[in-house]
Amino acid sequence: MPASAPVSRLLLLLFLWSLLAACAPGSAAAPAIEPPKMVVLLPPAAPTAVVAAEPEQEPEPGTAVPVTRADPWWGEPLAPVTLVVWGDYECPFTSRYMATLEQLKEAYGPYRLRIVWKHFPLAFHKNARPAHLAAETVFRLGGAEAFWKFHQLAFANQRSLTPESFEAWAAEAGVDQAAFHASFEEQRHAPKIDRDVEAGKTAGVTATPATFVNGVLLSGARPIDDFRTVVDEQLRAAEDLRRAGVPQERVYAALSEQNKARAPAPKPPTPRAPEDTTVWKVPVDGSPIRGNPDALVTLVMFSDFECPFCRRVAPTVEGLEKKYGAQLRVVFKHYPLPFHKRAEPAAELALEAKAQKGDAAFWKAYELLKAGGLEDADLAAHAKSLGLDVVRAQRAIAARRHAARIERDQRLADDLQARGTPHFFINGRRLAGAQPAEKFEALVDEQLANAAKLVAAGTPPAKVYDALQKDAKAANPPERILAPAPTKDNPGKGAKPGAKVTIQMFADFQCPFCKRVQPTIDEIIAAYPGKVRVVFRHLPLPFHTRAPLAAEASIEAFRQKGEAGFWAMAQRLWEDQSESGLGRGALEAHAAAIGLDVAKFRAALDSGAHRAAVEADLKLAERLRITGTPSFAINDYFLSGAQPTAHFTRLVNRALGPHDPPTKESLHGAGKPAAQPGAAQPTPAQPTPVPPTPAQPGATQPAPAQPPATAGQMGAKHLLIMYAGSLRARAHIVRTRDEARALAGQLLVRAQQGARFEDLAAQYSDEPAGRARGGDLGTFRKGMMVPEFEQAVENLAVGAMSGVVETPFGFHIILRTQ
16 A cells, blocks of 8 residues: 555644644634634744743745744645745735735635745834834744734734734733733844845845745735736646655745746836936025025925925934034925915914014924924914914914915925925925935035035125026926907806906816816805906817717807806706716706706707807817816916816916016917817827826827827826825725825835836736836827826926826826836
8 A cells, every 4th residue: 555655644744733733832723714724833932921032043945935933824834835925014005915815815725825924114114113023022922823813903903003002912912911011122023023124135025015926926915816826826836846756845945946046037227317407596585594594505495384294304404404504504485285274374373483583483483383283272382382472373374464475485386396395406406305315415515516616716605595596597487378358258257257367267068177176266266256257168178079069058058048057057067977967868957957948959959059169169279279178278377277276376366466478488388389270189099188097088008009209299107096085096995195195105215216117007006007008108298188297297307207296186106208
């Protein structure tokens, strides 16, 4: 009976493994992980209050991706497939991946699949390393069962990674609380975290989660089918090895070594973009200054008191002030972002402090605001601690007494295209975002050298900044447009015809951005009673097949019931922009609902009575080079897209002020060839004036499929992180807006550290179609993308990468390709 010998040996081996598991403390199975079948290999340390010094662990001989007895694992030690997972307890992608691991456990079971956990806390996740240390401490004190309980609790409560939570979860996992506290506080098992990180880097891990399936790397929280494919392949490969006589205990070692050897060489990092050496004209203009007024280097900081990145970079700025002393002065400019509702009241308090007690009080307020609360009660407390007249300060905040100063700074930021905060100009040189101290220091050192040359040539130190600014590049002025005045045939609302400001809105009833901007338009009308009139112009886009007839329907409503009828119809059209909601039956139902003569309404649509009026507006838009919706002519200022209220406010205020004649260069579309009368409009098969979204008609294809680029075109790749409530976010996207911004920031850091842009887009972008293209949008003309995206691309040199850019769809990282 020779055939029974291997079986006997296998049974003996399994029996010995079960003895090991039974003798080790805490060897019971973790909940919901097939308890009757699970075998776990436990660490040698006993779960006592006193833990011996950690012995060095050797990897199993021959393994390319090491697994040691010090690693917590799930499943049978001799399972043919091993997943070694490097993860981060604060990483949202690792958290998302945990559900996939549970599905894999269920699908393959512990006799075919083993899962090994390795620690890889990322440096920018401040709570990650303590969480990993706590998990490792639980493992050492309570074994595998306790570890997996803690592991599940940590990911289920990812926003609560605090020492108090760690102690509670450790107790819930069955670990003695006093023993845990002593071991955690002394960081007894920190060396294991460091060894895991180093082992991960050696294996090629650069981000989390990273999974090696028998040595085959799968990076990121990929769909389960990606893992199934590799696991199935490795099951077949393991069976082949067994048939070839490889001992079962050597299968993982052999396959991991073989697969690691076959792995492709790492792709070279994306080349860095050429450095932007433009010196911008950034006037100090009475802004608060800290430091030597005659310093050789001036650092102008556009900031927002509610911005977490501004708070993050504050210690870096303070470090620069300490390092450079009298050679550096810091100038503060206000740029409260519209979605930070407490940023502007905080800015008002800081400026009121300056008004009452000078620059020194402003900077004291700055220190309080960047560290403390921003609610009304907090601001009152800050005012008191600053020694201000508290009642006067509260009145200043309520009345927005310093709004003109704030808006002046915001206008400058907009003109300089300083999108987002924090944003810096160091002797006029741009530096965007919460960059590492080294980047600031390199630029300051360079500017000190330049300043020294000017001083050596006779420029007084106090005049160095003025000398540099003399030849600096002026900020880009607001875009202008010369649109003809509307007539009585154009429906409007708000102030009467002839108002000081007329906003001509070019819109499409099937365009979601046009719908989105309507509340903003109403806010502007309400904010400027009797001063602002909004007039509608029709621009149905060619791929919105229901938009032309909807436009004609609105004109018939205008003809029958005047402006009230038009806006009543418009409101109903925007309420349901679906194909059926804008179909002929729905249009007739809307007509009846607002009291139109339905028979006349039908006759007008049947005869195309208003088609000429729609075409007239289309021709006007073509002549003005307006290609996307919504677009606005605010007197002679141009604004594109569903912008925040603040953007409209700034242009309305300009229009209300002294008239500043537009220059030829400032006109919208300057430098582009004029549209020819009767020129064909874009068709859905061409790139169309729409933003980059998962399912847009006419979405651009990968660069190889594009026709040769023409003058005036741009090209870009992007990575999009959406959030619940962002435009066209699918139901499975549940992260908050702040979480989306944070994720985008994390991915930006990885891209800046050399991760291949295409790989990041393929793994993490929430644009499904874009994943297959590595985020490539091909080429497109101005006006085809949402304004925030387009402006970010325009600001980049070819080959340069943006910071985090927000659009209605979420947060983008953009790499310009053309």
